[in-house]
Amino acid sequence: MKPARFVMERPRDLAAALSMIAGADGATKIMAGGQSLGPMLNLRLVEPDRVIDISGVPELRRTDRANGSLVIGACVTHADIEDGRVPDVANGMMARVAAGIAYRAVRNRGTIGGSLAHADPAADWVSALTALGAEVEIASRARNSRRIAIGEFVVGALDVALAADELVTAVCVPVLPSSARWGYVKHCRKVGEFAEAIGAVVIDPERGRGRAVIGAVEAAPVVIEDARILFGGAIGPSFAERFDASAADALLVAAGMSDPIDRHVHVTVLRRAIGQASVQGSAKVLDAA
Amino acid sequence: MTDAVGPKTPQGVGARLPRKEDERLMRGLGQYVGDIRLPGMQDVAFIRSPLAHARIRGVDIPEAVRGRVFTAADLDDVRAIRAVSGLPGFKVSEQPPLATGKVRHVGELIAMCVAPTRAEAEDIAASVTLDLEELPAVCDMRAARQPGSTLVHEHWGDNVFLETFIDTGIAAAFDAPIKVTRTISTGRQCMAPIEGRGCVAVLDHRADQLVLHTATQMPHVIRTGLAECLGLEEGRVRIVSPDVGGGFGYKGILLAEEICLGWLALRRRHAVRWLEDRREHLTANANCREHHYEITVYAERDGQLRGVDCDAIVDSGAYSAYPFTACLEAAQVASILPGPYDLPAYRCRTWSVATNKCPILPYRGVARTGVCFALELALDTVASAAGLSPETVRFRNLVRPEQMPFDNITNKHFDSGDYPQALRRALETIDADAVRARQRKGEPDGRRIGLGLAIYCEQSAHGTSVYAGWGIPMVPGREQASARLTPDGGLELRIGLHSHGQGLETTLAQVAHEILGVPVARIRVVLGDTAMTPYSTGTWGSRAMVMAGGAVAAACRELSERATRIGAHLIQARPADARFENGRVLGPSGEVSLATIARTWYRRPQDLPADVDAGGLEATSGYKPVRDSGVFSYAAHAVAVAVDPDLGEVEILDYVVVEDGGVLVNPLIVDGQIYGGLTQGVGTALYEEMLFDAAGQPQASTFADYLLPGAPEAPAARIVHMETASPYTEFGAKGVGEGGAIAPPAAIANAVNDALRPLGAELRHSPITPRRIVEAVLAARSVAAERKAAS
Numbered sequence A: 001m002k003p004a005r006f007v008m009e010r011p012r013d014l015a016a017a018l019s020m021i022a023g024a025d026g027a028t029k030i031m032a033g034g035q036s037l038g039p040m041l042n043l044r045l046v047e048p049d050r051v052i053d054i055s056g057v058p059e060l061r062r063t064d065r066a067n068g069s070l071v072i073g074a075c076v077t078h079a080d081i082e083d084g085r086v087p088d089v090a091n092g093m094m095a096r097v098a099a100g101i102a103y104r105a106v107r108n109r110g111t112i113g114g115s116l117a118h119a120d121p122a123a124d125w126v127s128a129l130t131a132l133g134a135e136v137e138i139a140s141r142a143r144n145s146r147r148i149a150i151g152e153f154v155v156g157a158l159d160v161a162l163a164a165d166e167l168v169t170a171v172c173v174p175v176l177p178s179s180a181r182w183g184y185v186k187h188c189r190k191v192g193e194f195a196e197a198i199g200a201v202v203i204d205p206e207r208g209r210g211r212a213v214i215g216a217v218e219a220a221p222v223v224i225e226d227a228r229i230l231f232g233g234a235i236g237p238s239f240a241e242r243f244d245a246s247a248a249d250a251l252l253v254a255a256g257m258s259d260p261i262d263r264h265v266h267v268t269v270l271r272r273a274i275g276q277a278s279v280q281g282s283a284k285v286l287d288a289a
Numbered sequence B: 001m002t003d004a005v006g007p008k009t010p011q012g013v014g015a016r017l018p019r020k021e022d023e024r025l026m027r028g029l030g031q032y033v034g035d036i037r038l039p040g041m042q043d044v045a046f047i048r049s050p051l052a053h054a055r056i057r058g059v060d061i062p063e064a065v066r067g068r069v070f071t072a073a074d075l076d077d078v079r080a081i082r083a084v085s086g087l088p089g090f091k092v093s094e095q096p097p098l099a100t101g102k103v104r105h106v107g108e109l110i111a112m113c114v115a116p117t118r119a120e121a122e123d124i125a126a127s128v129t130l131d132l133e134e135l136p137a138v139c140d141m142r143a144a145r146q147p148g149s150t151l152v153h154e155h156w157g158d159n160v161f162l163e164t165f166i167d168t169g170i171a172a173a174f175d176a177p178i179k180v181t182r183t184i185s186t187g188r189q190c191m192a193p194i195e196g197r198g199c200v201a202v203l204d205h206r207a208d209q210l211v212l213h214t215a216t217q218m219p220h221v222i223r224t225g226l227a228e229c230l231g232l233e234e235g236r237v238r239i240v241s242p243d244v245g246g247g248f249g250y251k252g253i254l255l256a257e258e259i260c261l262g263w264l265a266l267r268r269r270h271a272v273r274w275l276e277d278r279r280e281h282l283t284a285n286a287n288c289r290e291h292h293y294e295i296t297v298y299a300e301r302d303g304q305l306r307g308v309d310c311d312a313i314v315d316s317g318a319y320s321a322y323p324f325t326a327c328l329e330a331a332q333v334a335s336i337l338p339g340p341y342d343l344p345a346y347r348c349r350t351w352s353v354a355t356n357k358c359p360i361l362p363y364r365g366v367a368r369t370g371v372c373f374a375l376e377l378a379l380d381t382v383a384s385a386a387g388l389s390p391e392t393v394r395f396r397n398l399v400r401p402e403q404m405p406f407d408n409i410t411n412k413h414f415d416s417g418d419y420p421q422a423l424r425r426a427l428e429t430i431d432a433d434a435v436r437a438r439q440r441k442g443e444p445d446g447r448r449i450g451l452g453l454a455i456y457c458e459q460s461a462h463g464t465s466v467y468a469g470w471g472i473p474m475v476p477g478r479e480q481a482s483a484r485l486t487p488d489g490g491l492e493l494r495i496g497l498h499s500h501g502q503g504l505e506t507t508l509a510q511v512a513h514e515i516l517g518v519p520v521a522r523i524r525v526v527l528g529d530t531a532m533t534p535y536s537t538g539t540w541g542s543r544a545m546v547m548a549g550g551a552v553a554a555a556c557r558e559l560s561e562r563a564t565r566i567g568a569h570l571i572q573a574r575p576a577d578a579r580f581e582n583g584r585v586l587g588p589s590g591e592v593s594l595a596t597i598a599r600t601w602y603r604r605p606q607d608l609p610a611d612v613d614a615g616g617l618e619a620t621s622g623y624k625p626v627r628d629s630g631v632f633s634y635a636a637h638a639v640a641v642a643v644d645p646d647l648g649e650v651e652i653l654d655y656v657v658v659e660d661g662g663v664l665v666n667p668l669i670v671d672g673q674i675y676g677g678l679t680q681g682v683g684t685a686l687y688e689e690m691l692f693d694a695a696g697q698p699q700a701s702t703f704a705d706y707l708l709p710g711a712p713e714a715p716a717a718r719i720v721h722m723e724t725a726s727p728y729t730e731f732g733a734k735g736v737g738e739g740g741a742i743a744p745p746a747a748i749a750n751a752v753n754d755a756l757r758p759l760g761a762e763l764r765h766s767p768i769t770p771r772r773i774v775e776a777v778l779a780a781r782s783v784a785a786e787r788k789a790a791s
């Protein structure tokens, strides 16, 4: 389990990184925290000629607030978020999600951008940031930078809408209104494991709106942009009581989840995430399952 | 030397002494195989079979790497591994170190590549092309027994290594009012020491020896096996086992890799090294535990057992592992299934079945973990069929203290103990009444509470009489130890077995201290090197403390007698008037320390008596217990769990172990052994499983897919010790190394089933994964729904 030979490069700034990526011939891989790429290299699942390590690019570690959202550099680590070195614009949701990823050693290095670019269907950020309505910012040397919603960026398992010369530079998380509540439940086999099922919801009962995500489904997560269909058509103050499990189940059937046990588990996890959201602000937040 | 001697001295037998070896091990200063650096050393990567069953048509080695890749054709002077059992009907498998003709499991070695670094060796491996003709694979032990099954070893005519049968007259139980039958099984596991296997081989020209540094539990047995396979005199082989990062049985076998490296080193002017990586470990090597039981228990309505009838199959994999053979587990199943109970009738048929999986290896507890799982789960179903509590059924059938020593239905000789007392204390300590009250009350979060019990007894340190009957390559005899005083009064102990986490450098020193009074800090314990230690079959079968402890005591006693003679002379006493005590020789007119006696022997021989023992202050003695049929340690485990019926998550709320390992040489170390074993047992119960697809491909190649319990999953267990001395051993000690891993799967499964019983769900396969729980709960719900609809 040793990687095949490759050349490693460490660009000093974003411009250098983008031109290295653009000018690459042969197989090139970007490395951020290396927490997913490292094992893939060791197992020789990928055998790039060049690895471009972007972890030292200062522009990718910055965090800025702009136009109602927080722009988090792609190389900000899970631990940065867990520890609150990144401002909290999601009423505590980001820190909670970060703290539940892997083990501390992995969180110290693993990055939010790497996690999204890797697009493991069971990854926490893929589901959580989708529920928050976040976008990724993408740059390349040739074109202007662009932003797309995570739901459009992650097109399938380990599959993202990213061209060969592009880099994820940041994640833009909208500031959550104080009336909004969130729930995030990750069902996994033991501490530090990838999820078997994820339920992520952001619900604003005052505005009667919400978004829900059912994640860890072996493909891109199931996104329910308008969560009212989970509650008989309307989101009111007692939304959790009106959760319609059969509606969620039908969505999973439509998404191709044929196994009834899988569906039961995913619906249960979603129900619990909704339960968490419903008690937020009023009572203590139940811990994740 | 102010230490007092005698039982319960601060350093002797019974002292909770922190481990001597931790000074280096906890500071990262241990020396494992992977730390060994020899000049010019090169690395080996193996080319392994990607298929479970295939004919080898060819191995295409590119011109550029010729001379750095070796196949069976190169190793034509090497003999295959043959681990033969003398049990009647045993069929022999030949395991050539590099495959010839066909491969029989994924991961089987086909070729060996050598290069300056492992990465380069892997590059070479990647450049070699295998031409394999895939054959149908048989990966299910029950299918393997069917007529017409694919054959793993064609010339056998079937896939059965060994079949055994015992019937003490089960028919007498057939009229019992209660009869429960269950299919119970344990998943295939991969035991996972932190350090994998690995070896460094080098030819020592000065000593004219092949030196193999290898992470092994049994250096002397490996020496024999390696010499036989390579056709060398044993004197030309030296095995050095350095620090070993956990063994658990995985390091108690002769590896094909060791033979390959030995062969290569004989032909190279530099050392060669192979360090197993996790993928090799998981997919090709460390399999264990897969059992399948069809068990029927007959009982009276009051829980009195009338008989147990069982068909058991063990999936032994493709080859018989050296030295314990492919029938170790199944043959043990037949003899130990009755557990700690007094059974009136018993029938058991077992099959050790060959499949296209890697060989099954002994893992901590060996067959006991499976047997305990099968019987203890079955007893809970008896209890529920009889409307009795699980403890009632057990109390009614456990061998009672007044029956000890007791010969059970399979002629196992239980030496001592109070099994019911262990169970009583476990129930008290966990506060069974309170757990059951909480269970009745129900949890606000909808989880369900369960209480689970399991009790076992474990034959430890069993010796010649047991193993001679099996006729396997290794029969333990008298264990030996050498003890030598240094000129300044320190002590060196040399023992042929090894320590791989058990703290034997500490406990054996405690034994020596008990006899000689030398402070533990001044006792060095040398283990794991065939050039420096007396022969031993090694560390396995919970035997090290009993056997090596006994041997150290014997050697130290011999030394104390010799020292007493010298000491008596120095204090001008008649030997009969002198006595050895507290590390000194006392006489009517004075006393002299062991250090002075040592100095006299080595450096002032002019002061010695004329009739001094010419053996001096170095003695090798042998030991075996008064009876070598094994001494039985035992434990009762009780666990309280909370089960989430919708997601299948199991939380261990409380865990109690009441164990009796006889007189404990170091209770602190015993606690550590129990915690470690228990955590592995939790792995067996809830997490670990090596699944294979129909083509025989292992489904986990990293720890992302093969789940081990980590620190958060290790229960904060409470341990209660009972100490019933064995009548047969030095100090009354019994073996305790394996026990912690035996009962947890049974106890936890019983707890989960206790929690889910009102729902009608029952789990009978380990590991009990969340998915299996949800599956069982949903199935039970739909049965209930149908019943409701029908009524």
Ligand SMILES: Cc1cc2nc3c(=O)[nH]c(=O)nc-3n(C[C@H](O)[C@H](O)[C@H](O)COP(=O)(O)OP(=O)(O)OC[C@H]3O[C@@H](n4cnc5c(N)ncnc54)[C@H](O)[C@@H]3O)c2cc1C
Residues within 6 Å of the ligand: A029, A030, A031, A032, A033, A034, A035, A036, A037, A038, A054, A074, A075, A100, A101, A102, A103, A106, A109, A110, A111, A112, A113, A114, A115, A117, A118, A120, A122, A123, A124, A125, A166, A167, A168, A169, A192, A193, A194, A195
């Ligand atoms: C033991 C373990 C447990 C884990 N458990 C979890 C878990 O519970 N939940 C979870 O969500 N994750 C888990 N992970 C994954 C972890 O979160 C990783 O950090 C994450 O998947 C990848 O981030 P990284 O920065 O390490 O990316 P890398 O490994 O460096 O890269 C991953 C992939 O993304 C690409 N990439 C990286 N950054 C960029 C970029 N800025 N632009 C374009 N492409 C890029 C790389 O080329 C590569 O293909 C676990 C990992 C380990 C090792």
